Amino acid sequence: MTPTRRTALGFMAAAAGSVALPGRVFASAKFKYDLQPKPAMSGVWMIEGATDYFSMQNGGAIVNCALLQGETGLILIDTGPSRRYAEELRLSVQALDLRGVSAVVNTHNHPDHYFGNQVFADKPIYGLGEMIELAITHGDSFSNNMYRLLGDWMRGTEPMPPTAALATGEVTIDGRKFLALPLAGHTETDLALLDTETGLLIAGDLAFLDRAPATTNANLETWQAALTELQALNAAAILPGHGPLDRSGASLAQTSAYLSWLETTFTEGANSGLDMVDLMDSPMPAEFAAMGAQPEEFHRSISHLFPDIERRELPRAN
Template identity: 65%
Template sequence: MITTRRRACALIGATATIGLPNLPFAQARLSYDLQPKPAGPGIWMIEGSTDYFSMDNGGAIVNCVLLQGDSGLIVIDTGPSRRFGEALAGVARTLDLRGVSAVVNTHHHPDHFFGNQVFATQPIHALGDTIRLAQDEGDGFADNMYRLLGDWMRGTEVVPPRNVLDGGEVTIDGRAFTVLPLSGHTAADMALLDQRSGLLIAGDLVFHDRAPTTPSADLAQWSAALDTLEATNAAAILPGHGPLDQAGASIAQTRAYLDWLNTTLRQSARDGLDMIEVMQLPLPERFAAMGAQPDEYQRSVSHLFPDIELAVLPRAN
């Protein structure tokens, strides 16, 4: 059941947009125009905005993937809301009248699994730790998403994945994947290599022309995960955010940004800068041009700098 707070946030979002008397119009106005783009033979992507969550984009910032299976389409990540999941299901039916046969969630952040309730009758796969994290943190994420997106979230309930995927070779609805259980962006990040096409579906371990998000990040583990992804020699890379990468540049770009971020925050701690001063540092041009900047950099400072300060600065005895 939707909590009172979430229900109130949904109403506030509608009121701020057009006023309570026009709620049916609000529901028609708040709709997602999802356009599938070919990403390989029998593969399509829904490309998300490279901005942060906003009332303008309805939280549609994530890349979702649809792959042809034997009995329907396999969906990788389901978006930020019930409304998005319904739009995604509609797109799937235009590609295959049988609709969605299975779902995979790459990790537990809300833009990747809050559309799950639309597909609750189908198998919904994830790493075991992702399932646990979605169960533990899902309600908190939902409260935050309702505050950010208001009426876009109307009717959205947390439906964690329930079918555990381990690493290695797996077959989902007749399609073979190599599952890579990793971490770094969160404590449990799944990447999938589609064996038929060689496409690497990297989830949020890889960002492309969009600044990486770090609320759950461990930068050392993330760097190790990028090593593993690079070693797959994938034919193409579909990142969690940003355009399809057919040239292999996105892993290097993600690594360069995270290395710069880590180095900058550590040097700032050694230089005695406070958090506000670190947030005001100029970004290198190649990173300033990424989507969601400078806001994403400033959020990363708030996420990471306190622990880096503790690690870098000497302790008084």
């Protein structure tokens, strides 16, 4: 580059300086989720997440949140991935009830489900006791990971564990009755809530629909047992943690079928001498390949689940 050209470019940059600032203002204005609560059942709304993995495009809004009419406001189940998300949510739900959110419940210890908590710090925030312990232990490492994945979408987000341990069995939250089921399998402790009035089962991440189940902290056997319990409830409808509202029970059946397929594929793979890289190329049934976040979630599941299954199937010979 000649000195003359460098000078010319320098001049151009200086001349463009007057438009650079509005450009930057636009960049910060675009961190908007455009959250739209939509009716799910009578007196119940949902905010439906994208069925992809976390990305700069979706800002981490991959989760379903539920809002149920309580006596003094709206009961919010799960608070989304970030402060920005929850602030937007807090404003948008005033169209449903001017009094806004009255109480919060977290289903489990995954950041996309509770990293909006800080915005509702003035309300009771419920979670199972064990979930509170996990959130205290893992909050910072989840936070580091989320900032890496989502950058500025996470600005100002501080992980805040639930502030009150939720009882199990029949519970009343802001005047509304639920059956609170302490289950596990997707993580070490997963809460499912059956809304007595509508029969809606809020399944958290024990159920996925048309989105590949995430297995980071999963125990397949425990998860299948939880799905069997949920199926026995014969709920009027099911709100999965990820994917559309389910009025047929498909989310429980699909999640169970997918977990069974993972178990079989990894067990047979271990016995055929396949390693983790070989498994990446496993043929996937069309119904599972069509799920959101595939094949990424399958590839993650190999790293989460295969080493233990391999150890179980191929015990060390001494």
